[in-house]
Amino acid sequence: MVCKKIVTVCLLFMVATLCISSPESVSATSFPDVPNSHRAxxxxxxxxxxxxxxxxxxxxxxxxxxxTRAEAATMIGRALKLQGGQRVTEYVDVPKAFYASGYIQDMSNTNILAGYGNGYFGVSDxxxxxxxxxxxxxxxxxxxxxxxxxxxxxxxxxxxxxxxxxxxxxxxxxxxxxxxxxxxxxxxxxxxxxxxxxxxxxxRKNPSELKPIGQATVIADFLNVRTAPEANATRISAFAYGTTVNVYSKLSNGWAYVGTSSLKGFVHGAYLKYPSTIPTVPSDLANPLKGKIIVVDAGHGDTDPGASGYGMKEKDITLITAKHLRDALEAAGATVIMTRETDIFHELEKRVSIAKMANGQAFVSIHTNSFNGSGHGTETYYNEDNVMSTDNKKLATYIQNRMMVPELDMRDRGVKEANFYVIKYQNKMASTLVELGFIDNKSDASKLASDTWRKKAAYQIHLGIKDYFQYLQNK
Ligand SMILES: [Zn+2]
Structure with missing residues (x-):
């Protein structure tokens, strides 16, 4: 939405215990279309x-x-022994009388399988x-x-x-x-x-059906074997000098997943003598967000409420979503600097200086749009007048792409160039401004009002930021 200076258009893991028992003899039920020769x-x-x-x-x-989504909700709900039954739900397409209503609400309450954020669960999808x-x-x-x-x-x-x-x-x-x-x-x-x-x-099928892509020889006296492709991951054991290991994948961060019949894990590839025929794949399990400094800017604040609609003020929606984004980034190992964490007002210059003082490596400003109730959708902005223009556009594009998922159900308004102050004067880090949706549009406002939707949107923005650092890592 419009500010005075510049136009600012503006899963809970349910850790269930695995039920371990031997496959039971089969008797009680049978299905005419599942003969005992059936693969399952x-x-x-x-x-x-x-x-x-x-x-x-x-x-x-x-x-x-x-x-279907309703069938999945029912089977998973029964397997987890959730409440089930038939009851009132938060979804307009799931009346109480629907057979799966209880399990569908259970799925939403546990964040295992949420609706689309627009009031619908999509029972037959x-x-x-x-x-x-x-x-x-x-x-x-x-x-x-x-x-x-x-x-x-x-x-x-x-x-x-x-x-x-x-x-x-x-x-x-x-x-x-x-x-x-x-x-x-x-x-x-x-x-x-x-x-x-x-x-x-x-x-379970034997998980050791991994196929090696080649063999290598250990050329360190003791080569530590770890649970993940990084030096501070837990050490499982070590290979002795001269051991021949199967190579299952060779990652671009220098690590490899290797093993013998008795020991498998990640080792640093500098201590392996590889044949040149083994291809390198992207460092899949390395986390590109780890240790990165990311500045999250919740647009507006205090006396500057931003846009408004359907009982909401932009300054509140941006702050809530920015906090969800902070949580997702921190969970992925990033360090997050917030320009504000309460309902306070900062000049735009202050937001830029906070980011620079923090030595941020990416800056993401969160806003919501408005346009007489008739605009709708998500758009992400970058500035091309500063030295970071290529990175700015990359970051904006990754975020916009990640926002275009069915669960968020937003119209794609695209990646756009603009001279907004907070992204124009960041010249040391990639910076972008995300307009989540239109607060004065009925359909968009119902999503912006949902904390499930805002969490999902924040999670998707975090994935876009992760994509950007993955791109830097692979460059
Ligand atoms: Zn705004």
């Missing part, structure tokens, strides 16, 4: 015997049908394989990562770590061609496989 027969029967899955009224399981990986890793704790990779899961993707964790645990595996199919819809049979393996490790 044992897993489907295991879930049916625990009343986690049920057939359709005609008795069939329909293993090749796609899983299908879920993709990567969405399922995200949901399962929110509902159950899978701490271990490894060097396993899929050719179609990008390292900068939000689902990269969740898919890696599930593959490491043997809960998911890719297709025979090395792909995971993250955007493919998941079928009921495949969801049953994932859920049974999540609940009962005896169903």
């Amino acid at each position: 027969y044992n897993e489907i029967m295991y879930l049916a015997n625990q009343n986690i899955v049920a057939g359709n009224p005609d008795g069939r399981f329909k293993p090749e049908d796609y899983v 299908k879920l993709t394989r990567e969405q399922m990986a995200l949901i399962i890793t929110r509902a159950w704790n899978f701490p271990e990562t490894s060097g396993v990779t899929f050719s179609d899961v990008n390292v900068s993707s939000q689902s990269y770590i969740p898919i890696n964790k599930l593959a490491t645990a043997g809960v998911v595996s890719g297709y025979p061609d090395g792909k995971f199919g993250p955007k493919d819809f998941i079928k009921r049979a495949d969801f049953a496989l994932m859920l049974a393996r999540t609940l009962n490790p005896n169903y």
